[in-house]
Every structure is written in structure tokens, then in C-alpha cells.
Amino acid sequence: MIGRRILQKRAWNTGRRWLCPYMSSPPSPVPAEECKRHLFNYVKAAFSLTNNPVNLKIPYLVNRCQFSSNAVVDLPMNGVVDVPLAQTGEGIAECELLKWFVQEGDEVEEFQQLCEVQSDKATIEITSRYKGRVAHILHVPGSIVKVGETLLKMAVEETQVPPIILHNLENAKQVDAKPNKDCTAGVLSAPVVRNLAKEHGININDIQGSGKDGRVLKEDVLNFAIQKGIIKEPSVTATADLGELLHVETNSSQVSAQVAGHYEDTIVPLRGFQRTMVKTMSMAAKVPHFHYVEEINCDTLAELKASFQTNNTEPGIKFTFLPILIKSLSMALNKYPMVNSCFNEESLEVILRGSHNIGIAMATPYGLVVPNIKNVQSLSILEITKELSRLQQLALDNKLSPTDISGGTITLSNIGAIGGKFGAPILNLPEVAIIAMGRIQKLPQLADNGNVYPASIMTVNIGADHRVLDGATVARFCNKWKQFIEKPELLMLHMK
Numbered sequence: 001m002i003g004r005r006i007l008q009k010r011a012w013n014t015g016r017r018w019l020c021p022y023m024s025s026p027p028s029p030v031p032a033e034e035c036k037r038h039l040f041n042y043v044k045a046a047f048s049l050t051n052n053p054v055n056l057k058i059p060y061l062v063n064r065c066q067f068s069s070n071a072v073v074d075l076p077m078n079g080v081v082d083v084p085l086a087q088t089g090e091g092i093a094e095c096e097l098l099k100w101f102v103q104e105g106d107e108v109e110e111f112q113q114l115c116e117v118q119s120d121k122a123t124i125e126i127t128s129r130y131k132g133r134v135a136h137i138l139h140v141p142g143s144i145v146k147v148g149e150t151l152l153k154m155a156v157e158e159t160q161v162p163p164i165i166l167h168n169l170e171n172a173k174q175v176d177a178k179p180n181k182d183c184t185a186g187v188l189s190a191p192v193v194r195n196l197a198k199e200h201g202i203n204i205n206d207i208q209g210s211g212k213d214g215r216v217l218k219e220d221v222l223n224f225a226i227q228k229g230i231i232k233e234p235s236v237t238a239t240a241d242l243g244e245l246l247h248v249e250t251n252s253s254q255v256s257a258q259v260a261g262h263y264e265d266t267i268v269p270l271r272g273f274q275r276t277m278v279k280t281m282s283m284a285a286k287v288p289h290f291h292y293v294e295e296i297n298c299d300t301l302a303e304l305k306a307s308f309q310t311n312n313t314e315p316g317i318k319f320t321f322l323p324i325l326i327k328s329l330s331m332a333l334n335k336y337p338m339v340n341s342c343f344n345e346e347s348l349e350v351i352l353r354g355s356h357n358i359g360i361a362m363a364t365p366y367g368l369v370v371p372n373i374k375n376v377q378s379l380s381i382l383e384i385t386k387e388l389s390r391l392q393q394l395a396l397d398n399k400l401s402p403t404d405i406s407g408g409t410i411t412l413s414n415i416g417a418i419g420g421k422f423g424a425p426i427l428n429l430p431e432v433a434i435i436a437m438g439r440i441q442k443l444p445q446l447a448d449n450g451n452v453y454p455a456s457i458m459t460v461n462i463g464a465d466h467r468v469l470d471g472a473t474v475a476r477f478c479n480k481w482k483q484f485i486e487k488p489e490l491l492m493l494h495m496k
Helices: 002-009 032-048 163-176 191-199 218-227 242-247 252-258 273-284 299-310 321-335 381-396 471-486 488-494
Strands: 080-084 094-100 113-118 123-127 132-137 144-146 150-156 289-297 341-344 349-352 358-360 362-364 367-369 410-413 433-437 441-446 452-465
Touching (some): 113 150, 191 218, 273 367, 289 471, 299 321, 299 471, 321 358, 321 410, 321 471, 471 488
Parallel strands (some): 358 410, 410 433
Antiparallel strands (some): 080 150, 094 113, 094 144, 362 367, 441 452
């Protein structure tokens, strides 16, 4: 639509009406049909090679009138284009760069994988819109990159864009070219070295390189920082990955040996899902919670699980308690739909969700993540088992998609799989309820006749948003869920 309007409304009958970037004098006239053909091809390419809306307010001067745009940023300057981080999802402002699939000097085909990034919601692979060669990588793994910020520069053939635009851009570059003290293009250094200098606030142009052809090495940056008093010694700076600290036991004697007897503080940067947890839990802490605790007898549940596994004929399927608990939870939600809702604080409205998208909190080496099983109300226990296994594997591989993580309506946290009798969960907004399940343990129970017998008891703790739910509603809901678990025949009777 935008391209058609440009073709229709922009005057093509004179070369003087062609918009030229920052030129002090008008360009030579260009035949109208040639202008029309070149710009049409460029607009078509812009729409076909990106999923983002294209802004066509290009920064050109017509009779010294200035326009602003971002479209010109993607055009090549002397055959070099900037490859920015595109918008990876709604509301995403930045991503963590996980790894590169290419190196400087590599030849890249169109749509080839360039790098892998992680947003607040998922892990995404960035592909190339151009065919060319990697000229300059601007970020190292672990860096936080803003949406729209340049990831790398690529040398491409000039035939990939209209030649008239290339000509005008080259002229604009000659007119507007100014020396830039902060430019690092002329300094030979690896991306990790440039990133190290940036972390310490050092202009890499001020450093005398000791490598081949004056290349600046990591040691050069550290020595320069020591000379300027920015750091004391390279050996006293300690960093660590939070995932490793959370999930890997460290030998204290080895740590002591690494710091040569000195006990130094460790800086732990928060990345990916860990950064998301900071934001979501900070918001959830402002919501008034209340908790409801109940004990559930799981003797019959254990027998049902064992029966499923005994009669299972599909290879690779292992039945656990969790799929049965998920299905019984969905059946209870049918009776109490308010528990499966979300709250709009601005309009003071409660939205009763039609689908039962039950989230499962999972602890991974990359942090806490909550994928959800979609439409549980229409799935069998076998289908839930398969979907749960798929999500667990993707979470371990850090390959969950935005669809896997978004759209949840209620969350289960199986803390008992790790240990603990019960927990006090915090809401996963905008959901209004979350359930923490402790481990199943054999405990003595007292029968009505006074006899003592052993039973498999699980303690559950339901956290609820007190702005939407009251204690009586949560208690009745929990009683119905407990009834389905303790008497699976009722679950079968009401299952659709």
C-alpha cells in the first residue's frame, strides 16, 4: 500500500523531484521510468526481507527541506551495510547475545543464521537479509543489545540496492564526512577486546597495540587500565555466570587457590530469564497475595500412575504424577472459572479465560522459565504427558519459542521434585492463581475408627490475587481439585 502510494503520488516526470540525501546541489536528471523502476524494486525488497514495519520517511533534502527516517540506515555505504537487531517480539526492548554462527571474513548467504539471541521471552536465531561477507562484528556473546542497534557490518554487492541510491549516498558521505574520535573502525582488535575496553570506559584509539600490525590485545587494554588507575590488578576482577553458581557446586578450596588466598567479591550479571524474573517478581510483589494450604492423599493417584506405566505401549513415554495433576486441575477449573482468569488493573475488569493454558515452572541452567501446555481441557492425559516432555526438553536446551512461554492462565510449581514439603508461591502476572506442590511423603494418618495407617500425602499451597479471588472461592476450588485427585473415578466420570 505504502509502496503503491509512493509510486502514484511522487512526481516521476522530472529528475529534480528525486529525493537526494543531503546534497548541496541537485543531482543530474534521471529518466522517470528508471527512477520508478529502481525505487519500486527497493520498496519491494524492503517489505519482503523484513518482518518489521518499514518507515519510509527518508532523510533527504528537497530544496533544502529536511526529512527524517530510519530507512536509509539499512542502505549500503560503499558496499557495507549495517545489520541491526530486529524487533523479536511485542514489548521486547533488548536481547542478550548468546553466540555467533559466523566470524569476521566469513561468506554469508541470504537467510543464513548469523547469531542466537535471548529475549525476556524466548531464544531466537537472527538470519541475514543479505548475501555478502562479514566485515565487522560489534558485540561479543553475553552483551546486551538494544532493538535496532547494529549487530554487525556486512560487505555486500552494490547490485543488491538501486545504483542511483548508492550514488547519492556516496555523495552524501563525502559532504557530511567528519572525523570521529570515538570511531574504532581503524583499530585492529577482536570484538572481545573492544568490549573489554568499552566496559572500562576506555577509548580503544588511545591504546598502543602490541600485536601484529599494531593490533590491540586484551593485555594492552588491561595494562592501560592499570596505568590509568581504572583497575588495580587483572587478577582481582572476578566474574561468574549466575546459572553456574545456581546449579553447579563449587569446590571452595579451588576458589581460594584461584584468588591466591584473597577472598574477593564476585560480580554476577543477570541475563535472559534471570532478568525477566527480576521484572516479573518486582511487579508481583505489589499485588496483595493470600495463601491457602491443603493436604491431599495420593495413594490412589500412585496406583493410577503405576497402572498407566504398566499398560503403556508407546516407547519413550514415562508417566509421572504431574500429567494427572494437570488434567485434574483443568477439570476443577471448569467448575471455578474465576481461578482461570486475569485482571486488568486499568479498566478494573476480570477476563475469564476460555482456554486452560496451564504453566509449569521449570528450573533450568539458564534460569526459571514457565512454559505452558495449551488447551489442557481438550487434551488426554497421554497427550499432556507428551507435550510436557517436549516442553521440558526444549527448556533444558534453551530452545523454547515465544508461543511456548506466552498465554498462560494458571501456573503449577512442582517444588517437591527438588525437595521441600511446600512453598509459598508468588503470582505469575497477569494470572490470579499459582499452586506450589510439595513432595509426596508417607505419613501416619488417623482413621475414623481410631486406627493409624500410612498414606502418601502431598501438601499444596495456592497463592491467589486477593483483588480478584476471596478465600472461600479458593477453598472450594481446592476441595474440588482434591476430590478429583483422591477419587480418579470422578475424574473419568466428568472428563470430556
